Amino acid sequence: MNAAAPARSGEALVTLHDIRKTYNAGLPTEAEVLHGISLQLAHGEFAALIGPSGSGKSTLLNVLGLLERASAGSYTLAGTPVQGLDDDGLTRMRRETLGFVFQFHHLLPAFSALENVTLPALARDGRITPAVRERGRSLLAAVGLAAAMERKPQQLSGGMQQRVAIARALVLQPALVLADEPTGNLDTASADEVFVLLRRMHAEVGTSFLIVTHDPRLAARCDRVVELIDGRVARDESQQVAPPAIPPAIPPAVPPAPQPAAASGAV
Numbered sequence: 001m002n003a004a005a006p007a008r009s010g011e012a013l014v015t016l017h018d019i020r021k022t023y024n025a026g027l028p029t030e031a032e033v034l035h036g037i038s039l040q041l042a043h044g045e046f047a048a049l050i051g052p053s054g055s056g057k058s059t060l061l062n063v064l065g066l067l068e069r070a071s072a073g074s075y076t077l078a079g080t081p082v083q084g085l086d087d088d089g090l091t092r093m094r095r096e097t098l099g100f101v102f103q104f105h106h107l108l109p110a111f112s113a114l115e116n117v118t119l120p121a122l123a124r125d126g127r128i129t130p131a132v133r134e135r136g137r138s139l140l141a142a143v144g145l146a147a148a149m150e151r152k153p154q155q156l157s158g159g160m161q162q163r164v165a166i167a168r169a170l171v172l173q174p175a176l177v178l179a180d181e182p183t184g185n186l187d188t189a190s191a192d193e194v195f196v197l198l199r200r201m202h203a204e205v206g207t208s209f210l211i212v213t214h215d216p217r218l219a220a221r222c223d224r225v226v227e228l229i230d231g232r233v234a235r236d237e238s239q240q241v242a243p244p245a246i247p248p249a250i251p252p253a254v255p256p257a258p259q260p261a262a263a264s265g266a267v
């Protein structure tokens with residue numbers, strides 16, 4: 001697995017400028033829930049988004065994820081000003097650049113873990129190539145599910161299902177993974193496992209992560225914490241965290257690259 005998006009120094013992966021979101025515009029129930037968010041995310045960041053319930057975290061994630069359009073402001077993703085894109089352009093950009101992990105995994109029950117992981121390729125390319133299937137296998141091994149690839153979601157624990165969802169989010173090598181309370185539905189031990197896994201995939205794959213969490217223990221283990229209160233950024237701080245403990249039993253994520261014949265034996 002190579003880094004999805006090589007770090008380009010000086011160029012942010014995400015730049016939001018004065019983003020506003022109004023629901024029910026023109027109706028008596030009209031409400032602005034994001035009041036001018038300006039924020040940058042660099043390539044390779046691992047950041048938490050925290051804040052009280054109703055503060056706009058999911059709305060902001062939906063705007064970042066190109067699932068909803070901002071009502072005002074500008075958003076540049078991987079160099080592209082997204083407000084200039086039509087709906088097809090947004091869909092393409094979403095499939096090429098972003099991965100998602102939700103609180104509820106949304107795995108399709110009729111499909112195996114491996115099929116679920118490779119489904120995004122079907123949506124993007126209309127087919128699943130052997131290379132994508134191989135990457136799916138490699139990711140499932142990396143999340144500790146080498147022995148469970150053919151199992152259906154209901155044959156997996158909640159934590160395992162969420163690990164499948166993480167592998168699925170990474171299968172198309174997105175530049176940014178957006179995770180909305182990915183551990184919110186798990187017991188403490190499984191939540192810890194999933195979080196360690198997110199950190200490990202970040203270290204191995206090089207994708208940026210923005211993780212909404214209610215859990216201050218998990219936020220404390222992210223490199224940066226952005227706090228929303230009432231639709232505004234109330235705090236945005238970088239922090240030093242200890243490197244994650246890496247469980248030794250999980251097999252390596254990267255299959256050995258084929259060596260060109262001429263290079264064999266060379267260092």
Ligand SMILES: Nc1ncnc2c1ncn2[C@@H]1O[C@H](COP(=O)(O)OP(=O)(O)O)[C@@H](O)[C@H]1O
Pocket residue numbers: 023024033051052053054055056057058059060
């Ligand atoms: N589709 C919607 N229509 C109207 N209001 C919404 C919609 N989605 C969210 N809201 C409102 O926007 C505010 C922020 O919600 P949300 O982004 O879900 O917050 P959080 O994820 O931080 O709990 C809340 O007051 C919520 O009721």
Ligand SMILES: [Mg+2]
Pocket residue numbers: 057058059
């Ligand atoms: Mg939410």
